Amino acid sequence: MPITEPENPALRELSGMHLWHDDLSSCSQRVRAVLAEKSLDWESHLLIIPKGENLTPEFLAINPKGLVPVFVHDGRLITESMDIIDYLDKSYPEPPMRPGGSEEVLQMKHWMEVTDKAQYDLKVLSHEFIFRAVRDISAEQGEIFENDVKNDVLVDFIRVYKQGDKLPEDMITDSVNNTDRWFRELDSALAGRDWVVGEGMTLADIACMPNVHRYELMDWPLNNYPNVVKWHNQIKSTKAYKTGILEWEPPHVRERLSSYVQNRSSEGYHVARFGVLAA
Numbered sequence: 001m002p003i004t005e006p007e008n009p010a011l012r013e014l015s016g017m018h019l020w021h022d023d024l025s026s027c028s029q030r031v032r033a034v035l036a037e038k039s040l041d042w043e044s045h046l047l048i049i050p051k052g053e054n055l056t057p058e059f060l061a062i063n064p065k066g067l068v069p070v071f072v073h074d075g076r077l078i079t080e081s082m083d084i085i086d087y088l089d090k091s092y093p094e095p096p097m098r099p100g101g102s103e104e105v106l107q108m109k110h111w112m113e114v115t116d117k118a119q120y121d122l123k124v125l126s127h128e129f130i131f132r133a134v135r136d137i138s139a140e141q142g143e144i145f146e147n148d149v150k151n152d153v154l155v156d157f158i159r160v161y162k163q164g165d166k167l168p169e170d171m172i173t174d175s176v177n178n179t180d181r182w183f184r185e186l187d188s189a190l191a192g193r194d195w196v197v198g199e200g201m202t203l204a205d206i207a208c209m210p211n212v213h214r215y216e217l218m219d220w221p222l223n224n225y226p227n228v229v230k231w232h233n234q235i236k237s238t239k240a241y242k243t244g245i246l247e248w249e250p251p252h253v254r255e256r257l258s259s260y261v262q263n264r265s266s267e268g269y270h271v272a273r274f275g276v277l278a279a
């Protein structure tokens with residue numbers, strides 16, 4: 001969404017930078033990563049999605065879609081993580097997070113777009129293979145989704161997710177195959193290069209970073225994409241990754257998620273058993 005003047009008067013009066021975010025959400029990680037790289041001061045409004053804190057009347061008055069991140073800067077409202085990071089880089093160009101040439105800028109935008117489109121598959125696979133450890137949709141939350149959240153895609157997904165302890169196999173297979181395609185394209189883009197586009201870290205790297213981090217947590221077979229592994233190891237030493245992602249991820253939650261992945265894997269339920277990964 002482009003920058004708008006919020007209808008909510010309380011938001012119009014806010015000064016400085018405010019971010020409504022969740023500790024593990026990939027879209028929130030992306031915004032925190034840029035804020036960290038640029039050493040910007042911001043006020044945190046942390047909402048824990050599994051607790052339903054994105055479903056309160058107060059938050060739905062801020063974003064009726066029930067989604068984080070939401071960013072407000074001196075009364076201007078921006079939702080959509082890719083738009084927020086673009087806004088931040090244009091407003092605070094140091095250090096620059098876009099390449100010099102216009103062709104490379106187009107490539108960077110391409111990576112922001114395809115990774116934005118990859119969000120639904122990340123949601124499906126994260127919920128199935130990681131978040132079941134921490135996210136159970138209560139009856140009360142289910143009603144809020146059905147009645148108050150203005151977001152058909154999310155409401156439909158939550159309806160399927162809460163129906164049983166497994167998502168339909170064809171849904172998982174589609175998401176695995178789409179994600180493998182995304183990884184293969186990223187691996188080709190990174191052949192012989194340190195960064196996705198240009199000579200330094202750009203918004204293209206920031207766009208992809210949270211997804212690869214999440215898939216690593218899921219025990220996705222990353223070794224299928226050697227250039228991505230090399231890039232990801234380098235990314236791990238950046239401020240964007242350490243401050244934007246790791247510092248917000250409580251170690252006990254990370255351990256809980258990892259042991260959930262391992263336990264389900266030992267029962268034979270693992271992402272690599274689906275779609276092209278199983279072939």
Ligand SMILES: N[C@@H](CCC(=O)N[C@@H](CS)C(=O)NCC(=O)O)C(=O)O
Binds near residue numbers: 025027049054068082
């Ligand atoms: N395209 C949006 C997607 C935002 C989104 O899907 N946010 C997720 C967290 S990453 C969320 O708030 N989910 C709420 C829920 O699952 O209830 C963006 O990039 O900001």
